[in-house]
Amino acid sequence: MTISTIDDLHKIKERENAKLNDKKIMLCGGTGCLAGGSLKIKAELEKGLEQNNLKDDVKVVMTGCNGFCAHGPLMVTHPDGVFYEQLNPEAAPKIIEDHYVKGQPIERYMYRDTVTRKPVSILNDIPFFNNQILVALKNRGVIDPENIDEYIAKDGYVAAAKALTSMTPKEIIKEIKDSGLRGRGGAGFLTGLKWELCSVVAGPEKYILCNGDEGDPGAFMDRSIMEADPHVVLEGMIIAAKAIGANYGYIYVRAEYPLAVKRLRIAVQQAKEYGLLGQNILGTGFDLDIEIYLGAGAYVCGEETALMRSIEGKRGSPIPRPPFPVEKGVWDKPSVLNNVETFANVPQIIIHGAEWFRSMGTEKSAGTKVFALTGAALNTGLIEVPFGISLRRIVDDIGGGLKKGRYFKALQLGGPSGGCIPEQLLDLPVTYEDIVKTGAIVGSGGMVVMDDTNCMVNLARFFLEFTAHESCGKCTPCRVGTRVMLNMLTEITLGNGREGDIELLEDLAADIRAASLCGLGQTAPNPVLTTIKYFRNEYEAHIRDRWCYAGVCKNLCTFYIDESLCTGCTACARACSTSCIAGEKKKPHTINQSACVQCRSCFTACKFGAVKIGSADKFKQQEVSI
Amino acid sequence: MGRNILVVDDDDIIVKSCMAVLGSDGHQVSGVTSAKEAMELIKKNTYDLIITDIIMPTIDGLELIKWLNDNYPYLRIIVITGFSSKAVLRDAIALDINDFLPKPFFPQTLIDTVNRTLSTPPKVPVPQKTVELFDTERLLAITQQYRKKRGALITVLQEAQELIGYLPASAQKIIAKGMKIPVSEVYAVVSFYSFFSMKPMGKYNVRVCQGTACYVKRANEILNNLQKDLGINEGEITQDNLFSLETVRCIGACGLAPVVVIDSDTFGKVDPAKTNEILKNYR
Numbered sequence: 001m002t003i004s005t006i007d008d009l010h011k012i013k014e015r016e017n018a019k020l021n022d023k024k025i026m027l028c029g030g031t032g033c034l035a036g037g038s039l040k041i042k043a044e045l046e047k048g049l050e051q052n053n054l055k056d057d058v059k060v061v062m063t064g065c066n067g068f069c070a071h072g073p074l075m076v077t078h079p080d081g082v083f084y085e086q087l088n089p090e091a092a093p094k095i096i097e098d099h100y101v102k103g104q105p106i107e108r109y110m111y112r113d114t115v116t117r118k119p120v121s122i123l124n125d126i127p128f129f130n131n132q133i134l135v136a137l138k139n140r141g142v143i144d145p146e147n148i149d150e151y152i153a154k155d156g157y158v159a160a161a162k163a164l165t166s167m168t169p170k171e172i173i174k175e176i177k178d179s180g181l182r183g184r185g186g187a188g189f190l191t192g193l194k195w196e197l198c199s200v201v202a203g204p205e206k207y208i209l210c211n212g213d214e215g216d217p218g219a220f221m222d223r224s225i226m227e228a229d230p231h232v233v234l235e236g237m238i239i240a241a242k243a244i245g246a247n248y249g250y251i252y253v254r255a256e257y258p259l260a261v262k263r264l265r266i267a268v269q270q271a272k273e274y275g276l277l278g279q280n281i282l283g284t285g286f287d288l289d290i291e292i293y294l295g296a297g298a299y300v301c302g303e304e305t306a307l308m309r310s311i312e313g314k315r316g317s318p319i320p321r322p323p324f325p326v327e328k329g330v331w332d333k334p335s336v337l338n339n340v341e342t343f344a345n346v347p348q349i350i351i352h353g354a355e356w357f358r359s360m361g362t363e364k365s366a367g368t369k370v371f372a373l374t375g376a377a378l379n380t381g382l383i384e385v386p387f388g389i390s391l392r393r394i395v396d397d398i399g400g401g402l403k404k405g406r407y408f409k410a411l412q413l414g415g416p417s418g419g420c421i422p423e424q425l426l427d428l429p430v431t432y433e434d435i436v437k438t439g440a441i442v443g444s445g446g447m448v449v450m451d452d453t454n455c456m457v458n459l460a461r462f463f464l465e466f467t468a469h470e471s472c473g474k475c476t477p478c479r480v481g482t483r484v485m486l487n488m489l490t491e492i493t494l495g496n497g498r499e500g501d502i503e504l505l506e507d508l509a510a511d512i513r514a515a516s517l518c519g520l521g522q523t524a525p526n527p528v529l530t531t532i533k534y535f536r537n538e539y540e541a542h543i544r545d546r547w548c549y550a551g552v553c554k555n556l557c558t559f560y561i562d563e564s565l566c567t568g569c570t571a572c573a574r575a576c577s578t579s580c581i582a583g584e585k586k587k588p589h590t591i592n593q594s595a596c597v598q599c600r601s602c603f604t605a606c607k608f609g610a611v612k613i614g615s616a617d618k619f620k621q622q623e624v625s626i
Numbered sequence: 627m628g629r630n631i632l633v634v635d636d637d638d639i640i641v642k643s644c645m646a647v648l649g650s651d652g653h654q655v656s657g658v659t660s661a662k663e664a665m666e667l668i669k670k671n672t673y674d675l676i677i678t679d680i681i682m683p684t685i686d687g688l689e690l691i692k693w694l695n696d697n698y699p700y701l702r703i704i705v706i707t708g709f710s711s712k713a714v715l716r717d718a719i720a721l722d723i724n725d726f727l728p729k730p731f732f733p734q735t736l737i738d739t740v741n742r743t744l745s746t747p748p749k750v751p752v753p754q755k756t757v758e759l760f761d762t763e764r765l766l767a768i769t770q771q772y773r774k775k776r777g778a779l780i781t782v783l784q785e786a787q788e789l790i791g792y793l794p795a796s797a798q799k800i801i802a803k804g805m806k807i808p809v810s811e812v813y814a815v816v817s818f819y820s821f822f823s824m825k826p827m828g829k830y831n832v833r834v835c836q837g838t839a840c841y842v843k844r845a846n847e848i849l850n851n852l853q854k855d856l857g858i859n860e861g862e863i864t865q866d867n868l869f870s871l872e873t874v875r876c877i878g879a880c881g882l883a884p885v886v887v888i889d890s891d892t893f894g895k896v897d898p899a900k901t902n903e904i905l906k907n908y909r
């Protein structure tokens with residue numbers, strides 16, 4: 001079948017909407033839940049339905065990621081909207097029996113409020129979800145990503161049809177410019193402006209590119225969009241292609257995302273069959289072909305000029321700009337590269353208008369942003385929030401705060417190019433302008449909550465190790481400078497830090513920043529600089545006192561038991577793998593320092609906070625002073 | 627943990643019943659009815675054991691065994707045959723097979739023989755796969771398919787790696803020739819991208835995520851423990867070629883951090899102290 005008018009789209013939508021009240025089990029089939037066994041659960045659910053003769057009444061649909069992966073595998077019943085989490089194959093028959101046969105929702109698999117422990121049955125009553133506003137993620141969990149009709153039922157391709165049939169490139173660009181949409185891939189460049197710069201370059205051959213490389217290690221916003229709603233990416237690209245006059249497109253996806261690749265391929269195939277890609281789309285005479293291109297695992301290939309070299313089949317090394325890709329991009333032809341999430345915002349701006357988009361967010365940072373909230377927060381996962389929300393609300397309301405007994409230390413934003421934001425700055429609103437003042441960046445959306453068990457020096461070392469490894473080697477300051485900084489940080493974490501190291505790190509950082517060609521080198525020092533800025537005392541403790549408070553740097557800590565707090569409950573002794581904790585029941589315990597391997601099991605096991613982390617020299621010093 | 631077994635017999639019923647019997651014992655069993663098909667499969671997949679008939683049309687079992695001994699000397703072989711003349715038997719034994727089972731046999735006898743054979747070490751050490759056994763024709767076909775397409779080198783390399791498991795120097799040469807570009811250019815690309823490996827992988831490739839979300843949940847301790855459990859370092863392969871160990875930077879399942887991936891199985895929320903339990907399933 002070919003779709004040639006907007007009416008055809010409406011017909012599909014009506015056909016799908018007639019099925020709106022059909023009972024469905026929306027089972028999550030995202031990477032996280034699949035890893036948790038959602039395919040087996042699907043089989044069991046279907047078996048249960050069959051046994052109860054419900055096979056024709058209730059359908060099981062595999063959706064993309066719902067964002068709440070830490071609670072997966074999970075499902076939502078449709079249309080009643082009951083949310084079940086942490087499922088396993090044994091849960092399936094019980095859910096069919098209670099929910100569908102007896103008509104009683106089953107509490108055992110419901111989310112429980114973190115404070116009251118009461119079950120919450122409806123998805124949108126869960127704080128993790130109800131504090132979010134979904135734009136780029138609007139179809140997550142509610143459609144089958146491998147079925148184009150379900151996308152169309154949610155007004156899919158209406159924006160593309162509008163752009164192709166009734167808007168000029170200038171009008172499209174104006175709408176996107178007015179909306180204030182900024183690139184979601186990291187730099188936050190104005191999307192409409194980028195399109196305009198390319199549209200005015202003459203040339204019959206132009207390219208529209210989508211960046212699905214998602215290099216930030218610890219973020220999965222783009223993966224989730226490509227898996228849960230692949231058509232929205234295609235639709236955004238069609239609109240952009242029309243705006244700049246491109247007839248060919250590439251989606252560059254990491255090879256580590258096989259499910260995203262599969263779903264995108266299916267989506268391209270289906271769109272072609274419907275005539276929404278290919279020649280003469282919607283009878284408008286506009287042609288667009290899109291090819292999926294697999295990246296081969298180099299972080300620097302997320303950078304635009306490197307990505308284009310990679311598509312050309314070469315080593316992905318950045319090249320100097322200008323000329324900018326909008327003039328000379330892939331195959332030396334004018335090209336526009338946007339991030340997956342950027343494209344996912346475009347169709348709705350075209351449908352609802354720039355004003356609507358601006359009603360969310362702030363003056364300079366319009367709309368919403370997707371973040372991958374991970375680390376020590378109680379509720380981790382993928383969230384979408386309007387710009388301007390405070391960091392504290394994200395951590396406390398959506399993330400549900402931290403586990404009891406743990407203390408918030410920092411929020412890492414922007415991955416290896418970003419920085420750490422301390423507690424005292426948590427009331428800052430999330431906007432490009434405010435975050436950059438802290439030394440961090442909004443970045444592509446990685447957001448890691450750090451608690452008292454994370455060592456900031458070691459974290460800086462971790463990111464430097466990453467950038468040093470990923471440097472393409474073209475610029476000496478980036479290649480060698482990051483190595484030198486990494487070695488210094490490693491020495492500090494091993495207990496060989498020297499006075500003056502901190503200042504030297506700061507100097508080196510400035511050099512690398514100034515003399516690197518691409519963003520990788522220019523931003524590589526950020527994690528070090530922000531941790532020095534806000535956690536200088538931790539660096540000093542490592543260097544001067546040989547003390548890693550977090551107990552992460554093994555040469556720099558001593559685990560000991562505070563006798564005044566120890567109740568003699570024996571929990572630590574039982575947890576210790578080397579049996580080096582001695583003590584009678586109900587009497588204070590002690591750790592045999594010479595046998596301790598610093599595995600921190602006792603620290604985690606003690607409910608009374610009696611296990612403490614002291615400096616490496618804690619006991620040595622005492623001996624001297626006696 | 628089941629092992630990979632291939633059954634070759636021109637009698638479809640024998641193949642099916644062997645598959646059913648061994649499958650119920652937890653093995654992954656494939657079956658074919660000619661030596662030719664068997665050779666195709668063996669080139670593509672890794673097996674622990676081949677069970678073959680002797681008398682078969684076109685290529686017979688003895689020829690198959692000869693071919694196996696020449697190309698895959700480490701593969702264990704069990705011969706099943708209804709035609710147990712001394713001469714055939716002697717020929718087969720001379721060809722260094724592991725065991726022999728006259729037809730008809732009881733299911734339990736088959737299971738016992740198979741498991742006994744599998745518990746013996748392979749006849750010769752499984753090579754570091756450096757005996758570069760790959761289908762040069764398929765590789766050439768891949769290069770032909772993409773030769774006219776610009777910028778296809780990375781795609782060709784990805785497909786080649788899928789075919790062979792890694793990219794040995796010999797394969798890079800063939801690709802260079804097929805694509806009509808210098809070997810140095812191929813090598814420059816292979817060495818740039820971490821996805822490409824010039825070393826063979828173990829039967830099971832263990833990947834430990836070292837992305838930020840996993841790292842802050844002590845993924846480095848998981849890596850250390852796995853190195854201890856396996857007795858190898860990151861980037862190496864165990865002596866028995868069963869496991870190779872790699873690190874990755876985020877597989878996008880951060881909600882389950884810390885994460886370990888073995889082939890296509892993902893393990894989430896891994897307890898650093900319990901890495902050995904994960905490996906157990908594959909030993």
Ligand SMILES: Cc1cc2nc3c(=O)[nH]c(=O)nc-3n(C[C@H](O)[C@H](O)[C@H](O)COP(=O)(O)O)c2cc1C
Nearest residue numbers: 183184185211214215302303304338339342519520
């Ligand atoms: C080292 C480096 C890595 C990058 N990685 C990514 C990435 O993984 N995904 C992405 O969308 N943008 C990445 N970028 C940003 C891109 O260069 C580019 O700005 C972006 O894709 C443009 O799209 P946008 O304007 O829609 O954000 C990276 C930049 C640098 C310097």
Ligand code: SF4
Nearest residue numbers: 472474475478518521
């Ligand atoms: S800054 Fe680093 S990664 Fe970027 S081009 Fe230079 S050497 Fe390569």
Ligand code: SF4
Nearest residue numbers: 576596597599600602
């Ligand atoms: S840190 Fe580990 S080895 Fe040391 S005392 Fe505690 S439990 Fe025992």
Ligand code: FES
Nearest residue numbers: 030032033066069
């Ligand atoms: S994969 Fe299921 S919620 Fe993310």
Ligand code: FES
Nearest residue numbers: 835837840876880
């Ligand atoms: S950081 Fe390990 S899966 Fe993302």
